[in-house]
Amino acid sequence: MALDEIDRRILRILQKDGRMTNVELARLVNLSPAATLERVRKLEHSGVIRNYMARLDPETVNLGLLVFVQVTLDRTSADIFDSFAKAVRAMPQVSECYMVAGGFDYLVKARVRDMNAYRAFLGKTLTRLPGVRQTHTYTVMEEVKADLELPI
Amino acid sequence: MALDEIDRRILRILQKDGRMTNVELARLVNLSPAATLERVRKLEHSGVIRNYMARLDPETVNLGLLVFVQVTLDRTSADIFDSFAKAVRAMPQVSECYMVAGGFDYLVKARVRDMNAYRAFLGKTLTRLPGVRQTHTYTVMEEVKADLELPI
DNA sequence: GAGTTTTACCGAATATCATTCGGGGGAAGT
DNA sequence: ACTTCCCCCGAATGATATTCGGTAAAACTC
Numbered sequence: 001m002a003l004d005e006i007d008r009r010i011l012r013i014l015q016k017d018g019r020m021t022n023v024e025l026a027r028l029v030n031l032s033p034a035a036t037l038e039r040v041r042k043l044e045h046s047g048v049i050r051n052y053m054a055r056l057d058p059e060t061v062n063l064g065l066l067v068f069v070q071v072t073l074d075r076t077s078a079d080i081f082d083s084f085a086k087a088v089r090a091m092p093q094v095s096e097c098y099m100v101a102g103g104f105d106y107l108v109k110a111r112v113r114d115m116n117a118y119r120a121f122l123g124k125t126l127t128r129l130p131g132v133r134q135t136h137t138y139t140v141m142e143e144v145k146a147d148l149e150l151p152i
Numbered sequence: 153m154a155l156d157e158i159d160r161r162i163l164r165i166l167q168k169d170g171r172m173t174n175v176e177l178a179r180l181v182n183l184s185p186a187a188t189l190e191r192v193r194k195l196e197h198s199g200v201i202r203n204y205m206a207r208l209d210p211e212t213v214n215l216g217l218l219v220f221v222q223v224t225l226d227r228t229s230a231d232i233f234d235s236f237a238k239a240v241r242a243m244p245q246v247s248e249c250y251m252v253a254g255g256f257d258y259l260v261k262a263r264v265r266d267m268n269a270y271r272a273f274l275g276k277t278l279t280r281l282p283g284v285r286q287t288h289t290y291t292v293m294e295e296v297k298a299d300l301e302l303p304i
Numbered sequence: 305g306a307g308t309t310t311t312a313c314c315g316a317a318t319a320t321c322a323t324t325c326g327g328g329g330g331a332a333g334t
Numbered sequence: 335a336c337t338t339c340c341c342c343c344g345a346a347t348g349a350t351a352t353t354c355g356g357t358a359a360a361a362c363t364c
Binding site for chain 1: 169220246
């Protein structure tokens, strides 16, 4: 789908305030509400806008500790990767997990309440998965930037 | 702020669909629209809900390559950390940046169009920052999980 | 280039929604 | 027992989303 400047402006605005009313959005992009709504619907149906979400503060919901874990798997069997991926998707503590090139196999981003909770998660859940050979934990000490908006 | 079960249900729902109407949300949590709205406003003002955002598909906006970069700084001067943090916050390619314990100094998550764009970003922007001693790039090959919702 | 189709837009009408307000009722506190 | 506070409700109203017919310009066809 081809995006013109008005589309990009809409996307920039909705990334910052996903609940802005359509009439206010229309004012900001100098279109009628009807035309604006039509553009937004098109962006939604074409998949440019995946969804809308409320972003919560991790601290206030008892998820104050953020960690990254490098995970290396045994390469003995092909479906070990699949079963690892499946298991990780089912873990609520894991917010993101990527297969990466360049030294280890998976990079896992996890949110837990505190260091105790992380120790339990690592020992009782993550390292118990079949095929996990080695892990290395990086504890986040400071959030320098956490910008979920994409630069359009 | 203390959250009861209804609050948590509201948060779970709004994380999945940040644009749900208040009347539908009220139906789902078995409250009147007025009471539901009051709860949502309270969650917003207390900071549990930080904001609402439209989540875009990176591919469709030409940001198909996701990379993680480990960055090590010279520890010669204290304000090198500050200037690095400041510079990183101003880079649109950097979506997240954390100071981490455990072997290197910063973990940077960046989105770019392709490998060429990444090479340019690394060579012309990131490694040119004062104090950057060493970088190590991990290219994401597969997105196993990318769940921005917090487990409530 | 005349005709045709497509695309994007508008304004008005209507259905739906957000928001406010007065008040009820139960729990906690005095 | 009384007061206070908290959470809830229903009704009213003002704002909004959404639909629809119509217009004009661009793109496409012959």
